[in-house]
Amino acid sequence: MEFEAVVIGSSAGGIKALSSVLSALPSNFPLPIIIVQHLHPQSDSYLAKILESKSQLKVKQADEKESIIDGMVYIAPPNYHLLIEDDRSFSLSIEGPVNFARPSVDVLFETAIYGYRDKIIAIILTGANHDGGIGVKKIKQSGGYIIVQTPESAEADAMPKAAIAATNVDKILPLEQIGPFLLQLVNSSVKKRFGKYDRHKISKFSRP
Amino acid sequence: MDDIDTQNIELQLLLQAIYLKYGYDFRNYAKASIKRRVQHRLSKDGLESISAMQNKVLYDVAFFETLLLDLSINVTEMFRDPKFYLELRKVIIPHLKKYPFLKIWHAGCSSGEEVYSMAIILKEEGLYDRTQIYATDMNEVVLKQAKDGIFNISRLKQYTANYQKAGGQESFSDYYTAHYDHAVMSKSLKENILFSDHNLATDGVFGEMNLIMCRNVLIYFNRDLQNRVLSLFSDSLPNDGVLCLGSKESIRFSAFSDSFEDIVREEKIYRKIKTKLT
Numbered sequence: 001m002e003f004e005a006v007v008i009g010s011s012a013g014g015i016k017a018l019s020s021v022l023s024a025l026p027s028n029f030p031l032p033i034i035i036v037q038h039l040h041p042q043s044d045s046y047l048a049k050i051l052e053s054k055s056q057l058k059v060k061q062a063d064e065k066e067s068i069i070d071g072m073v074y075i076a077p078p079n080y081h082l083l084i085e086d087d088r089s090f091s092l093s094i095e096g097p098v099n100f101a102r103p104s105v106d107v108l109f110e111t112a113i114y115g116y117r118d119k120i121i122a123i124i125l126t127g128a129n130h131d132g133g134i135g136v137k138k139i140k141q142s143g144g145y146i147i148v149q150t151p152e153s154a155e156a157d158a159m160p161k162a163a164i165a166a167t168n169v170d171k172i173l174p175l176e177q178i179g180p181f182l183l184q185l186v187n188s189s190v191k192k193r194f195g196k197y198d199r200h201k202i203s204k205f206s207r208p
Numbered sequence: 209m210d211d212i213d214t215q216n217i218e219l220q221l222l223l224q225a226i227y228l229k230y231g232y233d234f235r236n237y238a239k240a241s242i243k244r245r246v247q248h249r250l251s252k253d254g255l256e257s258i259s260a261m262q263n264k265v266l267y268d269v270a271f272f273e274t275l276l277l278d279l280s281i282n283v284t285e286m287f288r289d290p291k292f293y294l295e296l297r298k299v300i301i302p303h304l305k306k307y308p309f310l311k312i313w314h315a316g317c318s319s320g321e322e323v324y325s326m327a328i329i330l331k332e333e334g335l336y337d338r339t340q341i342y343a344t345d346m347n348e349v350v351l352k353q354a355k356d357g358i359f360n361i362s363r364l365k366q367y368t369a370n371y372q373k374a375g376g377q378e379s380f381s382d383y384y385t386a387h388y389d390h391a392v393m394s395k396s397l398k399e400n401i402l403f404s405d406h407n408l409a410t411d412g413v414f415g416e417m418n419l420i421m422c423r424n425v426l427i428y429f430n431r432d433l434q435n436r437v438l439s440l441f442s443d444s445l446p447n448d449g450v451l452c453l454g455s456k457e458s459i460r461f462s463a464f465s466d467s468f469e470d471i472v473r474e475e476k477i478y479r480k481i482k483t484k485l486t
Binding site for chain 2: 042063064065077080081083084085086091092093094095096107110111113114115117
């Protein structure tokens with residue numbers, strides 16, 4: 001399995017959880033990480049600053065029409081839905097709240113499939129509502145990989161529970177193991193990519 | 209080619225069918241949001257595919273009207289982004305006071321909440337009586353709501369809070385009359401507002417304006433359509449005319465970045481400037 005993007009949804013208690021996941025990743029992490037964290041509609045861009053201070057990666061608020069770059073961390077702006085287009089750029093929308101949330105995890109996850117198809121790792125962290133359930137189900141159906149924080153390790157367990165109930169998730173992990181596991185998963189996918197390339201080369205050249 | 213590629217073809221055909229049959233042009237809208245809403249309508253109505261939906265759109269006008277409401281996003285609120293309205297009051301109103309007569313175009317006004325917000329500020333600043341507001345939208349259903357000026361009372365609490373954060377000093381309840389579960393906006397706010405049908409994707413310029421408001425409309429368009437609309441705005445504004453976009457919209461990366469300069473950068477308030485002839 002090769003992956004090309006990581007999407008994360010979190011709500012109540014999410015800032016601490018996101019900090020934990022991001023702090024485990026090195027500055028050369030090869031994929032873009034796109035995050036919906038539920039926030040107060042009138043909060044400003046402080047979340048990007050907090051997360052950047054906790055991480056070796058560059059973190060910014062996603063802009064309308066911005067092209068997604070590998071290795072960057074993007075945060076949905078407060079009071080807007082964040083969507084991913086076919087060409088792997090962002091769109092914003094103020095259509096009504098989904099699951100009482102804007103930005104909504106479901107909206108990001110459903111549209112991530114348009115840009116990244118089956119090459120997605122989706123992560124659900126702590127949260128007090130059911131947002132993300134439909135999104136993980138669709139990503140799983142499209143062939144993506146789902147990681148959920150164990151409800152016991154979550155500050156609020158409704159969101160992880162909803163995700164686990166929605167689909168057959170691939171991995172359920174305590175918070176502190178999610179970052180290291182993500183890194184390992186991505187690294188092994190990169191290795192496999194090269195492995196496959198080698199095999200392909202061998203079979204091509206060994207053909208009579 | 210996989211299922212997603214096939215669905216993209218179906219979506220393109222659906223939008224083409226809507227345009228040919230009804231004249232509404234969604235072909236240059238940002239695709240992700242449209243596609244998501246089409247998919248939700250699909251599963252809600254138990255339709256088999258986007259192609260099946262296309263068939264229904266062509267032969268069932270009532271279904272098309274439902275879909276049209278799905279596709280045109282009509283979510284708004286009074287004094288949305290209070291900081292914007294605060295800057296409007298502080299920075300733009302003094303500038304507008306020098307004109308003997310004002311024309312304001314609110315493009316993509318939806319159900320009118322922001323039009324009434326503007327009307328309230330103009331009243332309080334003593335400008336309303338010399339202003340003509342043109343409020344336009346492509347969707348006649350929401351335009352009628354805007355004209356009626358009737359809003360759900362459950363939202364008034366938030367609007368009052370927004371109004372105060374936006375620098376409002378009066379009693380907000382003076383601007384509406386409450387009837388059971390709804391609030392009717394005061395007639396005096398409506399006198400100088402002309403509501404009319406206008407589609408930014410297909411219609412042209414209709415007059416010279418001193419200020420254009422178009423907030424959270426461009427985010428739904430692709431670059432080509434954004435440039436078309438900005439060209440309409442540029443043609444409708446004289447030098448020194450004011451353009452207000454949504455907080456997350458920018459003119460900076462468009463084909464018209466040289467035709468405007470920042471007045472309040474953070475709130476996306478721009479001034480039309482003379483462009484050098486090349």
